Amino acid sequence: MTQVLRSPSEFQAWRRKQSGTVGFVPTMGALHTGHEELIKQARKNNDLVVLSIFVNPTQFNDPKDLEKYPQTWDQDLAMAERNNVDAIFFPRYPDMYPDNYRYKVSENEYSNLLDGAHRPGHFDGVLSVVMKLFNVVRPTKAYFGEKDFQQLTLIQGMVESFFMDLEIVPVPTVREEDGLAKSSRNLRLTPEERKKAPAIFKAITKSKSAEEAAASLSAQGFIVDYVTDVGNRRFVAAKLGEVRLIDNVQI
Numbered sequence: 369m370t371q372v373l374r375s376p377s378e379f380q381a382w383r384r385k386q387s388g389t390v391g392f393v394p395t396m397g398a399l400h401t402g403h404e405e406l407i408k409q410a411r412k413n414n415d416l417v418v419l420s421i422f423v424n425p426t427q428f429n430d431p432k433d434l435e436k437y438p439q440t441w442d443q444d445l446a447m448a449e450r451n452n453v454d455a456i457f458f459p460r461y462p463d464m465y466p467d468n469y470r471y472k473v474s475e476n477e478y479s480n481l482l483d484g485a486h487r488p489g490h491f492d493g494v495l496s497v498v499m500k501l502f503n504v505v506r507p508t509k510a511y512f513g514e515k516d517f518q519q520l521t522l523i524q525g526m527v528e529s530f531f532m533d534l535e536i537v538p539v540p541t542v543r544e545e546d547g548l549a550k551s552s553r554n555l556r557l558t559p560e561e562r563k564k565a566p567a568i569f570k571a572i573t574k575s576k577s578a579e580e581a582a583a584s585l586s587a588q589g590f591i592v593d594y595v596t597d598v599g600n601r602r603f604v605a606a607k608l609g610e611v612r613l614i615d616n617v618q619i
């Protein structure tokens with residue numbers, strides 16, 4: 369049975385009684401098969417699996433986006449139980465931020481590009497909460513999807529910079545049959561928008577340049593934040609109606 373532990377102190381009391389390796393999957397809930405893949409990998413390679421569900425307010429620069437973030441607790445718990453997750457850490461804001469966010473973790477180069485340029489403070493919020501989660505959960509390995517490639521890179525950098533004793537395991541993006549990257553935000557698309565959304569993956573894989581991909585998406589009615597090539601990857605963020613979607617591929 370999956371244990372549900374709500375406060376850091378409750379979780380830490382449970383954690384002290386465990387032995388063996390701990391695979392950790394941090395999430396904001398609204399779990400989909402992309403998360404399930406992270407959980408399966410954690411299950412295969414560790415003695416214990418811990419999942420966290422916390423919709424972290426400090427990483428939302430847009431309060432409307434936070435308000436509308438999907439919450440599907442019953443289905444999330446069912447998925448955790450189906451996959452033999454040992455414990456879910458499910459904290460509340462005051463427990464995670466006893467300092468009310470006076471202290472934070474910042475990176476000040478790469479976090480200003482791509483999504484960071486369009487979502488001020490977003491990566492400070494992500495790095496700060498991930499540091500807190502790692503300190504509470506004390507995982508052996510933590511699993512992150514490559515869909516959020518900039519997030520993954522920044523977390524790897526934080527772990528190296530602060531000599532944190534765990535391994536970050538990147539997991540390839542899981543896609544729908546039509547190419548759309550799995551994301552909790554897909555739940556907010558209208559049926560019409562859902563039909564249109566795979567154009568994002570098509571544009572970044574089929575276009576000869578980032579500019580061509582951006583023009584193609586704009587012509588189809590997307591509001592494009594960016595399509596940019598960095599190193600050997602092409603990154604995109606574009607809005608469809610109210611929903612902002614991101615993706616990236618190796619080029």
Ligand code: PAF
Nearest residue numbers: 394395396424494497516
């Ligand atoms: O990728 C996410 O779901 C979140 O950014 C994370 C890593 C759980 C931090 O809140």
